[in-house]
Amino acid sequence: MRRVTVPIPDRSYEVVVGSGAVGELADLLPERARRVAVVTQPGIPAQFTDVVAHVPGLEVEVFEIGVGEAAKSLATIETLMSSFARMGLTRNDVVVGVGGGMVTDVAGFAAASWHRGIPVVHVSTSLLGMVDAAIGGKTGVNLPEGKNLVGAFWQPSGVVCDLDALATLPAREMRCGLGEMAKYHFLTGDDLLAMELDERIARCVEIKAEVVAADEREGGRRALLNYGHTLAHALEIATDHELAHGEAVAIGLIFAAELGLELGRIDEARVAEHRHVVAGEYDLMMRPPDGLDVDSLVSLMHRDKKALDGLTFVLDGSNGVEVVQGVDEAPVRSALSRFLA
Ligand code: GLY
Numbered sequence: 469m470r471r472v473t474v475p476i477p478d479r480s481y482e483v484v485v486g487s488g489a490v491g492e493l494a495d496l497l498p499e500r501a502r503r504v505a506v507v508t509q510p511g512i513p514a515q516f517t518d519v520v521a522h523v524p525g526l527e528v529e530v531f532e533i534g535v536g537e538a539a540k541s542l543a544t545i546e547t548l549m550s551s552f553a554r555m556g557l558t559r560n561d562v563v564v565g566v567g568g569g570m571v572t573d574v575a576g577f578a579a580a581s582w583h584r585g586i587p588v589v590h591v592s593t594s595l596l597g598m599v600d601a602a603i604g605g606k607t608g609v610n611l612p613e614g615k616n617l618v619g620a621f622w623q624p625s626g627v628v629c630d631l632d633a634l635a636t637l638p639a640r641e642m643r644c645g646l647g648e649m650a651k652y653h654f655l656t657g658d659d660l661l662a663m664e665l666d667e668r669i670a671r672c673v674e675i676k677a678e679v680v681a682a683d684e685r686e687g688g689r690r691a692l693l694n695y696g697h698t699l700a701h702a703l704e705i706a707t708d709h710e711l712a713h714g715e716a717v718a719i720g721l722i723f724a725a726e727l728g729l730e731l732g733r734i735d736e737a738r739v740a741e742h743r744h745v746v747a748g749e750y751d752l753m754m755r756p757p758d759g760l761d762v763d764s765l766v767s768l769m770h771r772d773k774k775a776l777d778g779l780t781f782v783l784d785g786s787n788g789v790e791v792v793q794g795v796d797e798a799p800v801r802s803a804l805s806r807f808l809a
Pocket of ligand 1 (some may be wrong): 604605693
């Protein structure tokens, strides 16, 4: 079993990574907790949802939320709040989110909101959740007006990444996780490809933990975790979410590399490294689907949450990956035209 600490001052917590890691869940719950509200989804195996059901002295209730982005809503939060009220959940108690990124985002936001904040522990059952969503305390839900518009930073008290959950993960969800994982290959000089999957996941968690501890509320450095995401977010909207997030990130990483080349920040060999990781190692799509046009993608990229001054990208370069504000439209259009051709 591997253990990674997310070293946020006063609120540091452990992430346990490994096969059978869910067996450690009981030890991650706050000692004073008497009630556990498990938030999960239909289809998550009982070996992950029921693990604390028989712990003596704990009253455990399991609440299932809907599947899909539409269920990541304030209505779901309201239903959970009513369930917490009926259960008599207090500030001494704990919410446990068991599932992929959507579940842990919702469970985290419910925990952040209930009685103005109670502890939450996540059991991440998807690769994307393990390397990204369950770590770092971003929680929230969607509005009809956009994704993740309502939320809070609310750090968990512990996270479990049980690799046994990956054995039954649908292929598309696995691909989405690999899309997020691919970005970590370019955030440090580590050779992630030389690592076995458990070590690689733990290293991704460690990289994210270090970035989050340095900039919990995304005042600067945390935005590096959005490498590949500027085009990815635009692609998700332009395809009406036909492209899932991790699939779009994989394509966004290749575009970020090609834009880096266009701007003279990196050379062709570095772009080839991006292609090797994304397509060669992870077998992910590198090109967007047909039918998209430069104008609408550029206009969507202007709406990116990171954009404070014109177009904003996270770009690779001689100083490593960094956030670049105010990128000129001309090179972006030129790289994008070639990319879509
Ligand atoms: N998913 C990026 C972050 O947690 O900041």
